[in-house]
Amino acid sequence: MQPATTSTSLAPVAAGGRSLAVPALGLDLRSIALESGEIAYLDEGSGPVILLLHGAPITSLGFVRVIRELRAHYRVIAPDFPGFGQSAPGAGFGGSLRDHARFVSEFCAALELRRFYAYVNDSSACVGLSALAGLAPEVAGVVVASTVPLPLTGRAWPVKLVLRHAVGSHLFRSLNRRFNLLPWLVARVAPFLRPFSPAERAALLAQFDTAAKRDRIIDIFRHMGRDDDFMRETAARVGERLAATPALLLFGQFDPMRLIGGVGRWKRLLPQSSVCIIRFEEHFPILASGARVGRAVHEWIARET
Numbered sequence: 001m002q003p004a005t006t007s008t009s010l011a012p013v014a015a016g017g018r019s020l021a022v023p024a025l026g027l028d029l030r031s032i033a034l035e036s037g038e039i040a041y042l043d044e045g046s047g048p049v050i051l052l053l054h055g056a057p058i059t060s061l062g063f064v065r066v067i068r069e070l071r072a073h074y075r076v077i078a079p080d081f082p083g084f085g086q087s088a089p090g091a092g093f094g095g096s097l098r099d100h101a102r103f104v105s106e107f108c109a110a111l112e113l114r115r116f117y118a119y120v121n122d123s124s125a126c127v128g129l130s131a132l133a134g135l136a137p138e139v140a141g142v143v144v145a146s147t148v149p150l151p152l153t154g155r156a157w158p159v160k161l162v163l164r165h166a167v168g169s170h171l172f173r174s175l176n177r178r179f180n181l182l183p184w185l186v187a188r189v190a191p192f193l194r195p196f197s198p199a200e201r202a203a204l205l206a207q208f209d210t211a212a213k214r215d216r217i218i219d220i221f222r223h224m225g226r227d228d229d230f231m232r233e234t235a236a237r238v239g240e241r242l243a244a245t246p247a248l249l250l251f252g253q254f255d256p257m258r259l260i261g262g263v264g265r266w267k268r269l270l271p272q273s274s275v276c277i278i279r280f281e282e283h284f285p286i287l288a289s290g291a292r293v294g295r296a297v298h299e300w301i302a303r304e305t
Contacts, residue, residue, distance in 0.1 A: 020086065024199035025064045029086055034110055036093050036103040040086035041079035045071030048140070049113055050297070052078035053104065055122020055146070056217045057182035058284075059085030059207040064200070065290020066119075066297075073298060074117075079107055081124070083216040085207040095216065097127050097223045097230045104131035108138075117301060119143040121286065123220050126150060126234050133237035141246040141304055142270070143297055146283050148257055149265035150235040151228065156260055163225030173218045182217050183208045191288035193280065239269050247273035248300045250293065252281030274300065 020029040020040070029040045042060050044067055052063045060078035070076050082089035082103055093099055104127060108116075117140050120128035125147035132139050152160035166172060175181050187196060187204040196204065208214050224231070247270040251258040258277075267273055276296045278285040286293050 024203040034106050037082040037090040038088045044076045047074045049116035050074045051118045053120050053124035053128040056220045057186045066294045069291045069294025100127035101130040115140045117141045121145045130234040133241040136241040143248045145250040149262045151231040160225050163221045168222030176214050177211045190284045193288035246304045250276045252278050252285045254282045
C-alpha cells in the first residue's frame with residue numbers, strides 16, 4: 001500500500017481557552033501566544049504535571065493513548081512544537097535546535113510549571129533536555145524515550161550520517177512533501193500491534209497537511225545530523241545539571257537506538273535512572289502501546305514519590 005495525502009484538515013487554533021476539538025481522538029487543543037509563535041497544546045486531567053514533548057514525525061496528538069492512561073492521575077500537557085500540527089511559528093523562530101530548546105523553556109515559563117515531570121521522545125530529547133537542564137530545580141523527573149544517544153559519536157555515528165545525508169537529502173524531502181511519508185509511516189505502519197482506526201489515522205495525518213509542516217520534520221532531523229556543537233553541549237548540560245534527577249529510560253525492545261547502545265549511554269548521563277523495555281515494540285511504543293507506556297510512567301512516578 002502506498003502512502004497518501006489526506007484531505008482532512010483542522011482549522012488553526014484560535015488564541016485563548018479551549019478552541020479546537022479533535023473528536024476522533026477525544027482531545028481538545030488550547031493555544032497560547034509566545035515569542036516562538038502561536039502554540040497549540042493539550043491540557044488534560046489534574047494532579048502532578050507531566051509535560052509530553054513529541055518527536056518529529058508526530059505532534060502532541062501522537063500521545064493520545066498515553067494521555068488516556070495518565071490523565072486520570074495527572075495533569076498532562078503536550079504542546080505542538082512551532083510549525084508542527086496546529087502551532088504557527090513566530091516571525092523570529094528560525095527552526096534551529098537552539099530555537100526549539102528556547103521554545104520549550106518559554107512554554108514552561110508561560111504555563112508556570114513547577115516540580116513537573118517531563119517525557120522527551122525521539123527528536124524532542126536533545127532540545128527538550130537542553131531546556132530542562134536550565135530548569136533543573138523545577139524538574140521532578142524525566143522520561144527519556146525512543147531517542148538517539150547524545151552526542152552522536154561512537155556506535156551512534158552512523159545515525160548522524162543517516163540524518164545528515166539520507167533523511168536530510170533533497171530526494172527524501174521531496175518524497176515526504178509529496179506523500180506525507182514519515183507521518184504516514186508512524187500513523188499506519190508503526191502501530192502494527194494495535195492499529196489506529198481510520199478516523200484516528202486521518203486526525204494524525206491531518207497535522208501535516210502542508211508542505212511547510214512536512215518540511216519541519218526533515219529540517220529538525222537535518223539539524224540533529226549537522227549541529228554537533230549543540231548535541232555535545234546538551235550532553236554536557238544533562239550530565240552537569242540533571243545527573244541527580246530521577247529518570248526513566250523507556251525504549252521498545254527492538255528500537256534501533258537501543259541496539260546501538262543508547263540505553264547504556266543514557267545511563268551514564270543520568271545515573272539516577274531505571275530502565276523500562278516495552279516488549280515487542282520498536283521506535284514508537286507510544287503509538288500501539290501507549291497504554292502500556294502510560295502505566296509504566298505512572299508506576300515509575302509512584303516508586304519515586
